[in-house]
Amino acid sequence: MNTLLESIQSPADLQRLSIEELHALAGELRATLLDTVSRTGGHLASNLGVVELTIALLRIFQPPEDKVVWDVGHQTYAWKLLTGRRERFATLRQTDGLSGFLRRDESPCDAFGAGHSGTAISSALGLAAARDRLGGSEHVIAVVGDGSLGCGMSFEAFNNLGSTTPRLIVVLNDNEMSIAANVGAMSRYLGRLLVSPRYNRWKRGFESWAHRVAGDNRLLRRIYNRTEEAIKGYFLRSGVFEEFGLRYVGPVDGHDLPVLLDALQLARESNEPILIHVATTKGKGYAPAEAAPDLWHSTGAFDVASGMPLHTGGGMPGYSRVFGATLERLAAADSRIVAITAAMAAGTGLQGFAKRFPGRFFDVGIAEEHAVTFAAGMAARGLRPVFAVYSTFLQRAVDQVIHDVCLQNLPVILMLDRAGLVGDDGPTHHGVFDLALLRGVPNLVLLQPRDEAELARMLNAAVGWGCPVAIRYPRGAGPQTIVPEVLDPLPIGQAEILRSGRLVQLWALGDMVPLAQSVAAMLAQRGFSAGVVNARFVRPIDRSLLERQADQAAAIVTLENGVRDGGFGSAVEEALADFGYAGRALRVGWPNEFVPHGDLATLRLRYGLTPEAVFAQIVPLLN
Numbered sequence: 001m002n003t004l005l006e007s008i009q010s011p012a013d014l015q016r017l018s019i020e021e022l023h024a025l026a027g028e029l030r031a032t033l034l035d036t037v038s039r040t041g042g043h044l045a046s047n048l049g050v051v052e053l054t055i056a057l058l059r060i061f062q063p064p065e066d067k068v069v070w071d072v073g074h075q076t077y078a079w080k081l082l083t084g085r086r087e088r089f090a091t092l093r094q095t096d097g098l099s100g101f102l103r104r105d106e107s108p109c110d111a112f113g114a115g116h117s118g119t120a121i122s123s124a125l126g127l128a129a130a131r132d133r134l135g136g137s138e139h140v141i142a143v144v145g146d147g148s149l150g151c152g153m154s155f156e157a158f159n160n161l162g163s164t165t166p167r168l169i170v171v172l173n174d175n176e177m178s179i180a181a182n183v184g185a186m187s188r189y190l191g192r193l194l195v196s197p198r199y200n201r202w203k204r205g206f207e208s209w210a211h212r213v214a215g216d217n218r219l220l221r222r223i224y225n226r227t228e229e230a231i232k233g234y235f236l237r238s239g240v241f242e243e244f245g246l247r248y249v250g251p252v253d254g255h256d257l258p259v260l261l262d263a264l265q266l267a268r269e270s271n272e273p274i275l276i277h278v279a280t281t282k283g284k285g286y287a288p289a290e291a292a293p294d295l296w297h298s299t300g301a302f303d304v305a306s307g308m309p310l311h312t313g314g315g316m317p318g319y320s321r322v323f324g325a326t327l328e329r330l331a332a333a334d335s336r337i338v339a340i341t342a343a344m345a346a347g348t349g350l351q352g353f354a355k356r357f358p359g360r361f362f363d364v365g366i367a368e369e370h371a372v373t374f375a376a377g378m379a380a381r382g383l384r385p386v387f388a389v390y391s392t393f394l395q396r397a398v399d400q401v402i403h404d405v406c407l408q409n410l411p412v413i414l415m416l417d418r419a420g421l422v423g424d425d426g427p428t429h430h431g432v433f434d435l436a437l438l439r440g441v442p443n444l445v446l447l448q449p450r451d452e453a454e455l456a457r458m459l460n461a462a463v464g465w466g467c468p469v470a471i472r473y474p475r476g477a478g479p480q481t482i483v484p485e486v487l488d489p490l491p492i493g494q495a496e497i498l499r500s501g502r503l504v505q506l507w508a509l510g511d512m513v514p515l516a517q518s519v520a521a522m523l524a525q526r527g528f529s530a531g532v533v534n535a536r537f538v539r540p541i542d543r544s545l546l547e548r549q550a551d552q553a554a555a556i557v558t559l560e561n562g563v564r565d566g567g568f569g570s571a572v573e574e575a576l577a578d579f580g581y582a583g584r585a586l587r588v589g590w591p592n593e594f595v596p597h598g599d600l601a602t603l604r605l606r607y608g609l610t611p612e613a614v615f616a617q618i619v620p621l622l623n
């Protein structure tokens, strides 16, 4: 029975609970998180870690007036439960249900939406600067994880903070993990803050002494705080946050509610920018997640008692696994090949490579812009860097692709995983814009395989081409074609005819080939001769084949798992216009809008990406 949780209709209801009741509420929240996420899937470990922090934030601050900005937003399930969304919580990540991230259109308490890392401090700084300018008095709080703190944007925001606002609160939620163990100098520095034993011993003694002497005297408390900061600088060599103009408080135990409440109250009263360093345990309260927080960062449905998955999808998605295995195979024969990830080694299939070639594997942290330019530097010195990244996360590094890689024609290979609609993570994660963003960039070869075997072939060919290459592929498994021992060469810009026909030509990109084949079969049944082309290349497209077909076809239809405007279909239509094509053209893809989260089959049905719907669009063109 979640009696306490059920009594919370809005954050204001938290004010009347005693500390003991808040503890009990934390237990109820964890039970609800486990119960729901075990059915819906989602980001479990990060959410279990911030239960007390969420309660404390809502007890000390008053959203929606006070603005709490959560970085990424994947850890806000308890926040949703306590800010008026408890009754809809079972719909988490389901079609038409609650988002797995924060959304301004879901609740007035969601001050700023996200899904990508590293945006909280910048957006909070913007909210604070606007407040100052408009004469508001609310508190603005950025809650950022230690992984996301390593993002370039977090540092850019810190750099800009001191000169922008006198009042901003940053809560650093430090669980020492990104998805996997956190990397980098900042993470090492935070580790020192957490474990410096000499400092912590001194701090405990000093705190109890100061508490006795200062009591409630504000002036004495302030003197004590200043003294503590100065001495901490001595113990920890430098106070990085102080140099950025933030007062540093911590580390505080993120599961000790009275301590957390005190620290946030201090932040609330602060008249200068302040950072509260909160130490939390990822997966707190659920033994399997505490033991392996990386595996439980994001999960499918599972059995709570055993921790076993309910649906075994065969482990690692097909395309990612084939990519990783092929890269290992190629790297064994070519010492120029190195692999780069931006904190996503497991998701992109690079864990095997990391183990086998540790000296040739680089995890740069959540730093996609840096990863691309870092790869360009390596390519300029003769290596063949391969950066595997989710399509959606490459979006922030488009300038680096243009300015650092393609302008200098450097042989960097970008492997764009999760290209196309991803389903339950929703619009922040759908990889639908890469084609439109990249297809106009000179020197870049942009392509997509129709199955796993072709992915291996493309990767092998790309290493040989010696120019910038981006290969995109969807989430999950393709048709699972066996990857052959010998990978045939692949000429740049050569499409493949899969089915001949004359009246209609269906040009399909990558994972849209099966859809095109079903549509062609339906057309043939109705007496319309339909051909299917595996386009393979978006840049350069196979103009000679297209021109030959354009002479004879009454209709040319493109199919892509990407936004319909500006992508593959647009490239084909531009070429057709160059040829003076007089027939009909149709682009099948996702509309130019932010497609919500949901079940992929339902979304395809809703947006007309089924064989029946495409067939129904084509037939009128032929009459």
Ligand SMILES: Cc1ncc(C[n+]2csc(CCOP(=O)(O)OP(=O)(O)O)c2C)c(N)n1
Pocket: 046, 071, 072, 074, 075, 115, 116, 117, 144, 145, 146, 147, 148, 149, 173, 175, 177, 178, 179, 282, 342, 343, 344, 366, 368, 393
């Ligand atoms: C730009 C970008 N790259 C990668 C990701 C994938 N991602 C989601 S959460 C996460 C780890 C974040 O670590 P941290 O900020 O410490 O939060 P925690 O989950 O540990 O609470 C990563 C890499 C992302 N959301 N955005």
